[in-house]
Amino acid sequence: MSIIQLNQVKKQYNGTYVLKGIDLSFSAGEIVGYIGPNGAGKSTTIKILTGIINEFEGNATVLEMDVRQNPVEIKQRIGYIPEQAALYEVLSPIEYLNFIGKLYQLDENLIYKKSMDLLKLFELDDKANIRMNSFSKGMKQKVLLISGLIHNPEIIFLDEPLSGLDANAVILVKEILAQLKNTGKTIFYSSHIMDVVEKISDRIIIINKGEVIADGTFESLKSEAHKGSLENIFTALTGDTGYESTAHDFVDILKN
Numbered sequence: 193m194s195i196i197q198l199n200q201v202k203k204q205y206n207g208t209y210v211l212k213g214i215d216l217s218f219s220a221g222e223i224v225g226y227i228g229p230n231g232a233g234k235s236t237t238i239k240i241l242t243g244i245i246n247e248f249e250g251n252a253t254v255l256e257m258d259v260r261q262n263p264v265e266i267k268q269r270i271g272y273i274p275e276q277a278a279l280y281e282v283l284s285p286i287e288y289l290n291f292i293g294k295l296y297q298l299d300e301n302l303i304y305k306k307s308m309d310l311l312k313l314f315e316l317d318d319k320a321n322i323r324m325n326s327f328s329k330g331m332k333q334k335v336l337l338i339s340g341l342i343h344n345p346e347i348i349f350l351d352e353p354l355s356g357l358d359a360n361a362v363i364l365v366k367e368i369l370a371q372l373k374n375t376g377k378t379i380f381y382s383s384h385i386m387d388v389v390e391k392i393s394d395r396i397i398i399i400n401k402g403e404v405i406a407d408g409t410f411e412s413l414k415s416e417a418h419k420g421s422l423e424n425i426f427t428a429l430t431g432d433t434g435y436e437s438t439a440h441d442f443v444d445i446l447k448n
């Protein structure tokens with residue numbers, strides 16, 4: 193049984209296809225690392241699966257429900273942590289989490305207790321009542337992480353979730369993901385940070401220019417690409433090489 197399924201999913205903007213027919217299927221409990229260069233179509237795929245984009249070709253189901261027909265039912269049971277969200281910055285974390293928790297129909301007292309406990313773990317409890325417009329990027333990202341997980345969803349979609357986090361917070365979030373994995377959650381994780389993808393993913397999918405170009409375990413991709421690290425596999429498969437000459441040209445142009 194597939195918990196997430198994409199059949200010939202295509203998406204175009206002004207006649208240009210940014211997803212060119214994605215076919216993927218995932219089982220419950222899988223930890224999927226979804227990686228690809230800038231503009232490859234990672235966020236677009238996640239936005240389709242989370243019901244944010246509903247104009248596309250092909251079919252997509254999450255929890256055996258059609259994403260176009262059951263967006264609300266799906267949203268109740270999934271968590272989505274975007275890279276940058278339109279946080280309501282005039283709100284404090286506690287106000288924001290109360291708002292989000294109510295959307296998930298959680299009890300108000302439970303929302304408050306869970307929010308305070310989780311903020312404390314991220315060392316933000318002393319800022320629980322301060323407006324978020326004064327927060328750093330990493331502090332906002334921590335609130336986003338809590339808001340996407342507060343309802344204990346079955347499937348968690350993360351789109352570059354570590355952006356802005358300091359080294360300690362990255363280690364903590366990595367550990368949280370590993371422990372969520374142990375509790376049987378399905379995690380769909382898009383990132384540029386190969387190290388994390390390599391460590392936590394059961395399955396790695398590389399997307400390039402709207403197409404899946406590799407799909408397998410880290411070990412299988414490694415033997416296919418004859419490369420050591422995921423970073424090397426990524427550059428070998430996506431054809432992004434010649435960094436030295438690009439950097440050289442960049443610095444040269446600056447001199448003009």
Ligand SMILES: Nc1ncnc2c1ncn2[C@@H]1O[C@H](COP(=O)(O)OP(=O)(O)OP(=O)(O)O)[C@@H](O)[C@H]1O
Binds near residue numbers: 210230
């Ligand atoms: N609203 C939009 N209008 C037009 N083009 C868009 C829109 N949203 C995304 N695109 C284009 O779709 C392509 C895929 O974008 P997407 O954000 O899915 O890439 P990504 O793999 O998540 O990239 P990144 O790693 O840079 O976040 C890009 O070429 C982008 O310019």
